[in-house]
Structure formats: structure tokens, C-alpha cells
Amino acid sequence: MKVWQKNLILLLLVVVIAAVPLWLLPNAEFGGADGQAEEAITELNPGYEPWFQPILEPASGEVESLLFALQAAIGAGVVGFVLGRITKKSDRKGQD
Template sequence: MNTRLKNGILIAAVAAVTILPLVIVKHPTARADGTQAVVFKGSDDQAAAAVKTIAPGYKPWFAPIFKTPSPEIDTLLFTLQAAIGAGFIGYYVGYSRGRAKMNANKSDSKHAH
């Protein structure tokens, strides 16, 4: 299969799998007290709630040593983590392409002589 087509299909499929839940999952109606139930919370929060129902007496014995002051700062740090990763992969992609081009040029000039 053509590489570009294959890559396009892969990226489109990832986008579809990610967007689908946003479309399909119904936003729950407001609770009786008027507060809105929250969807797309973290599975770890759900697990914490499950622990509380299974073992109501359990008290977490250690609290996070540092809590970011707001969800915005969380976003900053998660973005930073992804950016470091993406930066390196971008470097690798550019490096590899440049190397391939250089090798191609080298073999061209060999043919010329």
C-alpha cells in the first residue's frame, strides 16, 4: 500500500476512535439538586470511588507531596511532557530524512564518475 495513504488511514482511524466517544456518550441529565453530573473524568478517580465502596474504612495513608494549584497548571505539565516527546520524535524524523537524502546524493555522485 502507498505509505502516504496508509499513514493517512492510520491517523484518521485514531481521530475517529477518539472523537467517537465524545459523540456517542450522552451527557447525563442534571441531578435532582441541580448539579451537573460530570462525564469523561479520569478512570483513577472512579477507582478511588470504588475503593471507598469496597473498603469504606480505608484511608489513603500518603498524600501527594505536591499538588498543582489549578487544573490549568496540570495542563501545562502534561503538555510539557508531550512536547518533550514530540520534539525528540520530530528531531529523529528530520535527521532520518536528511540522512536518507544525503545517502541518495552520495550514490548519485558515484554514478556520475
């Protein structure tokens, strides 16, 4: 099997994994861990006050999601680049 065929299969699997929950549960609320943690803390200790406040508050939830996705994409790019460099270096050493 060629590399582009493997990549296409992996891409299709990613799309299916992302789309199936949205298709099966169209009205479900997909909340993040931050909201669940806040609820748990409030339930355990109703008088809890955070230690500090955010320096910069995003304008909306969409902007916050965008920044989070951008951060994840940059991190994935860095990890992919480093793994690619490590793999390429080990291939080069085996040919010498």
C-alpha cells in the same frame, strides 16, 4: 500504497476513534480510573486513609491532565525512537 497514504489513513482512523464517543455521547462524563478506584475503595472500606499525600498538588484538573498528556507524549516519543532505531539497525544488518 505509499507510506504517506498509510499514515494518512491511520491518522484519520485515530481522529475518528477519538471523535465518535464524544459525538455519540455529548453529555457523558469521561472519568479516569483514579476516580473509580477511589470510589471503590471508599465503598469497600469507608475508614480507609491513604498511606501518603502527594508531594506536589497540581493547581487544577486541567493542569493535571496536561501533565499526564505530556508524560504520555514523552513516553510515546521514547518508545517510537527506540523502535525506530531497532528497525533501522536490523535493516542495515540485512544489507551487509
